Amino acid sequence: MSKLWKPDNAGKVIPVVRVRPLLPPPPQAGVRLQPQHMHWQLGRYVEDLSFGPGGRGRRKRWVVDMEAEQHNIVLDNAYDTLIAQHGFIFLSRYAVVGTGSVPPSPTQTGLANEIARTQLDQNGSSNTRTITRPADGVYDINVAREFTETQVGNMNLTEWGFSPSGTSGENLMSRELFRDGNGTPIVITPDSDQRLRLIYTIRITISPLTAPASINIDGIGVRTGTFYVNGGGTGSIGTTNMTDLLLVDALVAGSTTVKFVSSGQYVHLFAGNFQVNALYSGTPTYVDSDPNRYVAISYQSYVPGSRQRLTNALTFGTTQANETIRSIALGIRNPNYWQRYYIGINFDSGQEFTKTNLYKLTIGEWTLTWGP
Template identity: 55%
Template sequence: MAKIWTPENAGKIIPVIKVRPLLPPPPSVGARLQPQHMHWQLGRYKEDLTFGPGGRGRRKRWVVDQEAEQHNLVLNQTYDTLMAQYGFLLGLWAAVGTGSTLPDPAQTSLAAEVARTNINESAGTNTWSISRVADGVADITVVREFTEAQVGNKNLAEWGFAPAQNPSSNLMCRELFRDGLGNPVVITPASDQRLRLIYRWRVSVGPVIPQPVSINIDGIGVRTGELFLRKYAPINAFPWNVFGSEFGDIALLHGLMMGGDIYRGHVLHSADVPPNYNNSSSYTSGGFYKGISYNSYIQGSRTRTTQPVTWLSSEANATIRLIGLGYDGYPMGVKLDPGQEFTKTNLYKLTIGEWTVTWGP
């Protein structure tokens, strides 16, 4: 309560109490990339005879002569530069070298790279796999093999992974080869041996539990709702979705980080969409779509923002209950709370401001 000014209290300090409504924060989504482990194997292929309904044949069998598993270090440039170019697919090329310099987050390349490959003998080039670990969390795994000609009789001491072929300063991680006890070792493949690297990194996005948020809509005012991600998104709605329809949340953040085309981009929807991470419904009617464009990425910011988009007076004239990104399979949106919906008419335009995604370790 505020005291009223009167001549009797002139010159006195009068306390004033301001009451403001408590509103949830604006929408914010984030992504993380963390190292997991690398499994190296030194071995060779041997031919075996096989017998079956088709007769006798031959097959190659991988025989391991030496192996170990170890952890690794993700470099700073992964977060500052590479994720803005390649999203989550950062380790499609394996590199090995002869340098023995200890790894440091500020490094960008191997000390002395001698070979780089994207070959998986059994699956082809540039192959990788993804597996769900938990809600919003997935592991990406690659298997890469260096041939006898690439590494035979060379003293290999270091390794790393990169998103591109050119042997330059583009590594996402770097480490020394280590034995099972964590001690640095030098691997010298014989002329008939190959080196296989199996590397896994973990990505996560959030929030996966719907979060209260508020949106300030120009000309309408503040509206409250729930920000949600969806695990499943119909694959036809994401032609760029290399992860598959069951990884809609991962794919969305992957695309946003790179400034990619998220199909039609922004969506206004009249459907009463349940803000549920496991909701796999496809909403093919009642949606109004606009393309997506981005502000230029500022190196080192670890943040990407979209540009505002405007629906003209002749567009999206309906009661709006959801604001999101995507198409009928949009994997992210803000479901407006009951009573917070608004009706757009042909009397005005509607501008939706920027969306922001941040990332880091």
């Protein structure tokens, strides 16, 4: 509460009291991309005899001759440009090595002298990764990339990085010098029969996952509720409980697979799917299967360096969403697993509102931000 003093027409001073309700902030979500570590191994494959039910055979075994772990920086290039183009999941698709010796700096965009890049793992498979979830809203994305004897044999390697692009150039999301266990820069010179393996991890943190929130709807006023980010279900990249990561990954890259959903249902996560809860007595249908309940999303042009993705305002026409609306959200559907992923607001009890065919409903822009 604040007090203002205002003179009346008679020259008297009378108190004017303004009371401002304490409302939760608008719905908002942010994503942090943090460097974790890189584990490099210099080694070779040797043949061993193996014995089993099928008899005796031969197998290749990886033997490490030298290795170390080191931390690194994520370049400004990742935050300012690459995330808006590629998202988070495929940001470290390619490993890159070179022979330059310039110390790393956040403002760099490429290696000092690149000589090779690869997306192959230790099994010869392309573009693989492992995603783990150490805590709610926290994801570690791990890639293993291996350079062959032909690529790096007898080369004096001094620097490395990762990139979402297979094209040589100024498109790195991270860069560092090779260092020993004490952090001292070193030169790695693989023999003609040795390979170099880079094992790299980055961490993605989404927050908040749930929080009190309010939203101002023109012609209706402020409505309060609970902001939420769905974080469960089966993902499409071979792991579980990563639906919130898939959603923010699509949003930051400006994917048009995202839809804006208005629902007469209270939605919540149950058994890996969005279902209606007991507060809704109608048929439990998925809200994004009804074209009258969603509109296609579109985005404002990304401003390089802004580190945020903004949608355009979204409008439900006179034939859409004509019901009592209890939640609104941005959502996508995974066609492989029939999962729905949402980021939005469930209105508090008594905060619902009813739309009829006499009105359109326009919701303002939504913003997703990211950074270190």
